[in-house]
Amino acid sequence: MSTERSGAPDTVRVNSRETREVSALERGLHYGDGLFETIACIAGRPRLLSLHLARLMRGCARLGISFTRTDELRSEVEALAQARRRTIVKVLVTRGPALERGYRVTGAEEATRITLRYGWPEENPAATRDGVRVRIGALRLAENPLLAGLKHCNRLEQVLARREWTDPGIAEALMFSSSGNLISGVMSNLFLIQGGRLRTPAVDRCGVAGVVREVVMREAPRAGIALEETRLTADDLAQATEVFLTSSLTGIRPVRALDGREWAPGPVTRALQERLAAVLTAGGDD
């Protein structure tokens, strides 16, 4: 998405200290042994912060990373958000510097907390209004239920998938899993409307459980829209009457074009965009 290009951060903090460096022994560096969150901050407030922090803590629990300073982290993100009208705060929590060589976790590691504040990218209201053009990604996402859903730092698949295209007119690639299921975009989650039902891929084998995905899944039934979290295939995509993407930074964006196929933004997408806007205005965390 165009939101990828935000240049260098204006502020970097490691364990609350302003610095641009981390230990070369970081298990985050050696093994990608950590998690991250990318938080849109609007009008001085971090959007969906509680959902971001909850997902982060679920990830820490699943990876066995002892991180308890959630309150400090929350305050730090809130403070970073205040400085600007719109900004992006990225949070990383890693297992911390290695205490010995090798994969083994001693249990005495101290987690590292990194926050980075980036400028907001150029606005692209047309993408939200009219939709974006996407492609099908060639790379197939590997499947491991123990890592699925987490926003962990093992992201070589996304790095390689994002290298598949350079055309700035293409906003995203739709990704399939190694077993042939439709999963998500490289940087976003995916929803289809089929026969009036809203459907989104399960992320129990691969993919990331996005926070805007979570809000859409919570809000859809409240808006009277039947929702199904399930396995989806290329056939489902072909039959979809509406397709949209979700991400923390861009909210809900309709898909308007894919390999010669075109969609107009449909009524379910519009209803959910309006609902999401209301939720975000209200705070959105419950």
Place this chain on the structure above:
Amino acid sequence: MSTERSGAPDTVRVNSRETREVSALERGLHYGDGLFETIACIAGRPRLLSLHLARLMRGCARLGISFTRTDELRSEVEALAQARRRTIVKVLVTRGPALERGYRVTGAEEATRITLRYGWPEENPAATRDGVRVRIGALRLAENPLLAGLKHCNRLEQVLARREWTDPGIAEALMFSSSGNLISGVMSNLFLIQGGRLRTPAVDRCGVAGVVREVVMREAPRAGIALEETRLTADDLAQATEVFLTSSLTGIRPVRALDGREWAPGPVTRALQERLAAVLTAGGDD
């Protein structure tokens, strides 16, 4: 393996400069966007250095990391090896500090080269002579042919797999892939002897193409031992008359026990241990 515990490094260099810190913008930290090598240095010389560097460069080519300072890296590793009778040098090459937020590679990134020297762990001659006890890992390795074989820095699976046991009497876990094939140890490659043939799992869907694995695959035919790189299953393991593990630090180690099953180190394992010792004494890189 016991070789995992080498404490903190006595020397760390980042792009040849002595420092213990790297940029907090490192794509290695954010995405595990890099590769590593762990090199045994004996009697002042890095073992199998050309094979390690060749694998590293193949990995850079596959990930699209522009790293050309191989000669400098070689000299640096050689210099680090000289100081001690036995030492371990770990090399990381990452895509470098991010030039913008997000997965996208701009192409202008400058790779980061990190070298770390660790003490040699306590010797364990019994492991090489009599063999080691192993378990079956519960985690199934995810499959992505684009990453298979590489010693890349997306190692959360190995971190989680190594957390499955704490018994110091167990040296390694044998890992299966998500599609049910026997692949490797967490930290080592695997060979079976079945009907007099030497068999090792293909690493084209997951797993790492180890450098000692490479030497064994080259030397076995020279020693008149038929070799097959193939898909292996739990049945093959059950039928094996000898089983051994390979790694850069520990060479060839027989497996002597697994879940109540026992093996004595057999003639093929012994022949290859002798052959490997001769190769390593001679330099081993061709």
